[in-house]
Amino acid sequence: MEFNDQQLAAIEHDGSHVLVLAGAGTGKTMVIVGRTAHLIRSGVEPGRILLLTFTRRAAREMTARLRLEVGPASDLLIAGTFHHFCLRTMRSMPKSFGTQDSTVIDRDDQIQVMRLVRSLHRKKGEKFPRASEIVRVASYARNTNIPASEYLERFPRWEDDVNERVLHCISGYGERKTASNYIDFDDILFIFASRLHRDEGLRTKLAGLYDHILVDEMQDTNPLQMLILDGLRDPARLFCVGDDAQSIYAFRGADFRNVHSFTEMVPGSSVLKLERNYRSHQEILDLANWLLSESPLEYGRILEARRGKGFKPFLIDFDSDFDEARWIVEDIVERNDRGARLSEHMIIARTAFSTRATEAALIEKKIPYRYVGGTQLFHAAHVKDVVSLIRCVASMMDEIAWMRYLTIWPGIGDRTAALMIDGIREKRGENPAVIFSWLRSSLKRSSNLVDGLEAVASHWNDPPEAMQRACSCLEEVLETRYAGWEGRKRDLELLVRLCSRHRTLGGFLETYALDPMTSSIVERLENDDCVTLITAHSAKGTEARVCYLLKAEPGQYPHFRSLGDEDAEEEERRVLYVAMTRAMDELILTRSLRRIRFPWSLGLGDGPQAFPGSGYFLRDIPPGLVKHDLDGSLGSGEGDDQIIISWRDRE
DNA sequence: AAGCTCTGCTTTTTT
DNA sequence: AGCAGAGCTT
Numbered sequence: 001m002e003f004n005d006q007q008l009a010a011i012e013h014d015g016s017h018v019l020v021l022a023g024a025g026t027g028k029t030m031v032i033v034g035r036t037a038h039l040i041r042s043g044v045e046p047g048r049i050l051l052l053t054f055t056r057r058a059a060r061e062m063t064a065r066l067r068l069e070v071g072p073a074s075d076l077l078i079a080g081t082f083h084h085f086c087l088r089t090m091r092s093m094p095k096s097f098g099t100q101d102s103t104v105i106d107r108d109d110q111i112q113v114m115r116l117v118r119s120l121h122r123k124k125g126e127k128f129p130r131a132s133e134i135v136r137v138a139s140y141a142r143n144t145n146i147p148a149s150e151y152l153e154r155f156p157r158w159e160d161d162v163n164e165r166v167l168h169c170i171s172g173y174g175e176r177k178t179a180s181n182y183i184d185f186d187d188i189l190f191i192f193a194s195r196l197h198r199d200e201g202l203r204t205k206l207a208g209l210y211d212h213i214l215v216d217e218m219q220d221t222n223p224l225q226m227l228i229l230d231g232l233r234d235p236a237r238l239f240c241v242g243d244d245a246q247s248i249y250a251f252r253g254a255d256f257r258n259v260h261s262f263t264e265m266v267p268g269s270s271v272l273k274l275e276r277n278y279r280s281h282q283e284i285l286d287l288a289n290w291l292l293s294e295s296p297l298e299y300g301r302i303l304e305a306r307r308g309k310g311f312k313p314f315l316i317d318f319d320s321d322f323d324e325a326r327w328i329v330e331d332i333v334e335r336n337d338r339g340a341r342l343s344e345h346m347i348i349a350r351t352a353f354s355t356r357a358t359e360a361a362l363i364e365k366k367i368p369y370r371y372v373g374g375t376q377l378f379h380a381a382h383v384k385d386v387v388s389l390i391r392c393v394a395s396m397m398d399e400i401a402w403m404r405y406l407t408i409w410p411g412i413g414d415r416t417a418a419l420m421i422d423g424i425r426e427k428r429g430e431n432p433a434v435i436f437s438w439l440r441s442s443l444k445r446s447s448n449l450v451d452g453l454e455a456v457a458s459h460w461n462d463p464p465e466a467m468q469r470a471c472s473c474l475e476e477v478l479e480t481r482y483a484g485w486e487g488r489k490r491d492l493e494l495l496v497r498l499c500s501r502h503r504t505l506g507g508f509l510e511t512y513a514l515d516p517m518t519s520s521i522v523e524r525l526e527n528d529d530c531v532t533l534i535t536a537h538s539a540k541g542t543e544a545r546v547c548y549l550l551k552a553e554p555g556q557y558p559h560f561r562s563l564g565d566e567d568a569e570e571e572e573r574r575v576l577y578v579a580m581t582r583a584m585d586e587l588i589l590t591r592s593l594r595r596i597r598f599p600w601s602l603g604l605g606d607g608p609q610a611f612p613g614s615g616y617f618l619r620d621i622p623p624g625l626v627k628h629d630l631d632g633s634l635g636s637g638e639g640d641d642q643i644i645i646s647w648r649d650r651e
Numbered sequence: 652a653a654g655c656t657c658t659g660c661t662t663t664t665t666t
Numbered sequence: 667a668g669c670a671g672a673g674c675t676t
Contacts, residue, residue, distance in 0.1 A: 055665070083666050107666085130670095185666045220665095252665060351663050381668075413654045514666075537664045559663055575664075 001034060001069075003027075010272045011035045017238040017269035019218065019262040023303055024288070024581035025279030028241050029058075029541065032214050033065045035239060036077065039212055046076035050210045050236075053081055054217040054249070056515050057372060058541045062216065078210070082225050083185060083514060086192035089206065091510075096202050097195050102183045103395045104513040108379065110135050110173075110184050112400050117172040121165045129158065129166060138170045142186040143253030145223040181397045189224045196231035203231055210236040217541065218242030218262075222253035226265070238266060245292060245299045248537060248575045250567065277303045279543050281310025284587045287625050288580045291617060295573055303581070313580075313587040315618070315626040321551065321592045325357040328548050328590060329365050332531060335546065342368065346532045346544035348579045350556040355533055358550060368530035372538045377495075378516035382478055382488045386495060389470045390505050393456045396424055396435060408477055409446040416443075432457055456505070463499035463508050471496065536579040547583035552576075553591035554616040563615050576617055589618070589626070 003011060007027055010020045011034040022028040032051070040046055051066075053059040059080050066074040078085065087104065094100040105113070114131040122128040129137075141151040148170045152163045177184065183191065196203050213232060215221070218240040221229070229238060240262070247256045263269050277285060282305040292299045318324040332345050349355045355371070362369045377383055385408055391401035399421050406417035420439065427435050436454055440447045452473035459466035471492045479485045502508040532544065558572030580587060621628075 081666065188666080248664070251663080353662050411654075415653055535664065561663060571664090 001030060003030075003034060004276060006272070006274050006276070007031050007034065010274065011038050013239070013270075013272065015270060017233065017266045018240070018272060019259065019266075019269060020239070020241040020272045020274060021259070022241055022243055022274040023277060023301055024243065024246060024578070025277040025303070025543070026274035027278055028216070028243075028274065029062060029065065031274065032062065032216055032239075032241060033069050035214065036066060037070050040070055040073055044211055046070070046073045047078065048209065048211040049077050050085070050213045050232075051077060051079035052085060052213065052215045053079075054220045055538065055540070056081055056084075057538055058216055059084070061541065081514075082221075082228065083188050086188050086228070087510075087514065090188070090192060096199070097191055099183060099191060101395065102181050103391070103398050104188070104510060105177075105182045105184050105400070106378075106513055106516065107135070107185070108384075109182070109400050110139075112403075113176050113180075113182070114138075114169065114173050117169050117176055120172065121169050128162065134166055134169050134173075137166065138173065139184075139186050140251075140253050142190055143222040143224050144255065145227065179397075180399050181395060186224075189228065193224050193227045193231065197227065207232050207234070207236060212236060213238050215240040215242075217246075219244050219247040219256045219259045220249040220252075220254045221258045222249075223255055223258075224253070226255070226258050230266075233266070238269070243301075245301050245574060246540060246578050248540065248571055248578060250571050275304075276306050278306050279584050280581065280587075281305055281307055281585060283310060283312045283625075284580065284583050287313050287587070287621075288577055290622065290625055291573060291577055291580065294617070294620075295570060297570060311586050313583075313589060313626045315552070315589045315621070315628045316591075317629060318590065318592040321354075321357040322361075324551070324590050324592045325361040328358060328550070328588075329361040329367060331548075331588075332367065332546075333365060340546070342529045342531045344545040345548070346534060346539065346542070346546070346582060347548045347550055348534055348536050348539050348582060349550040350536055350559055350575065350579075352535055354551050354556065358533060362531065362533070369533050370530055372532060372534040377491060378512050380488070380491060382482055383491055383495065385478060386467070386470050386474055386492060387509070389452050389474065390456055390466070390509060393432070393453055393460070394506055394509055396432065397428070399425075406449070408474065408481070409449050410477070411445055412443070412449075461504055463502045463505050464496050466505055467496045467499040536575045539582050540578050543582050543584055545583075545585045547579075547587050549579055549587065549589040551591055552589040552618060554619075557617050558615060569615070573617060 007030065010018070010031050013035075020028075020031065022031070036049060036051065039049060051059075051062060053062060063074065063077075063079050066077065066079070080088070090097040090099045111131045114135050118128070118131050118134065137151065137157070138148055141148040144151070149167055152167065156163060158166065177187075196206060210232065213229065213236050215229065215238065219242040229240075242259045244256045244259050247254060247259075250256075258265065263271060280303075285303040285305050289302050292301060316327070318327060328347060332342065335345070336342055347355075347358060349358070359369075359371065378387065384404065388401040388404035388408075391398050392405050395401070402421045402424065403414075403417050406412050406420055407414065420442065423438065423442065424435055427438065432453075436450050436457075439453075440450045443449065452470055455469040455473060456466045459469060475489075475492075478488070482488055498512070499505070499508055502511065532542075534542070557576045558569045562568035562572050
């Protein structure tokens, strides 16, 4: 690898803590990899280097590059997401953290627990925030390290008495969680951070494990994560890399003061900059620069392409998202026929939801693809059913798993299941065999559900076998429950295959609680060259020669859900900015303007009137910045109240 | 009283 | 596609 002077300065920086401000495409990952290699070469033990990223994707990418760069030493590095690292540490010393036997629960399970609690606090027939909304509030408050009560006081969302009961829900949720031995994603960070700062002995011990802590995507760190870095630094040195123009996780509590005020928050630190873009041609950056220049905020970031000039971005309108999807897929096929690899193409979407048409078109044309951020394998109903059986055996206190598993069986509903769960809880500490036989005698009619439990328990240390048995035990009931069973059955076969990578089912559960891979990624194990379909959020940190920006239309950028909230809209601008700057050679923005309909809209009505002229970033693209299929049809002499009409509908 | 079925509503982004 | 709630069946 060759580096420019700025990159080299960062890589070889030998002072105290440092923040590297790095614009899109300036070689951020390369610098982290380069510095790691440099540190190892200068004698730092790889095991004393901690690499933290924000997303699993970034973590995977980084470890892959490190393997190429530093060889087998890369296996000794401690690398992963914040959540991964914290959980790993807690698991290795459970007594210090008080997290023995805990089950990690994902977002869905959180909502499930909250739903139970919510029902106790909601008055009959009353309009009350949904469980998912309450979970969001609770999660945001924890990640920004403020009490939920204070958060609701500062940003009141509901009537006073509703707010109050929402707070009861949140504390009830916490109690329920403790009773079931659950820890959620936020707990992973929270428990780690709180012990780290409360227990001096532990802090000294943990901080003593590392000499260097390298953090990617610093602009996405939240206060909790900053506290973790605070507790671990000194003597360990921080090397944080970030770009405030790419901050797109405020909804998760990310606080870009961690970048803006870095030098104040971390005494003795300095700031370095990477300013030269090596990824894209200038025309692509011109469009991205223009987008930021339209913002009321001063990003002070003008990207300059070292690669010089190339193609202008395309902006193409379609009649429907079906046409849009078909065109993209045909375009990829054509390029592929001319010799381009499929993997050079990335289709970027604002939401996972908006990729349906494209996915269908890819499947129809039999183009292999992987869908990053897509419907996660472990979120599919039938998969959760089977996994619930495994979870029941893993932790008898796992009430969500029991509720799910028991109600799969005909004749057992919420009520019976709840009674059984109470019975199981009373037998806390008993041998599983005792619980199983009690269940068998209590459930005369569906006592064969115990067969599955026993089969899994007796093959606990042979994951593929246990999973196989779990699946065959449930197959009959699930087949009647779900339409299209053949397709779903394939997912279960996938589960068995995934199990073979683990020595125990416990390891299996924990791995996929944190990293619920998509089925299309699993399929990719057999399919190397494929198109990438990805959300803009997951796409950060990646690049591709040809990028299609799916549905670059009103209602997506900014997303209609954020309209009216200035900060949220501004974050949407950065999302679009991130998406655009992924492209190396060609950027193709597509949209379908005619059928914009949001039936559930927030008082916006449906049909084209839903979007008056404002609130769409690409409305006033200066002529010449993109090649539009009807140049100048947008933003020319049309008043603010005008709607956009596809050129196809014009006279 | 518990379980089941049908209908209408909903869908940002991630660990 | 899945969930909440209403209404129907066992």
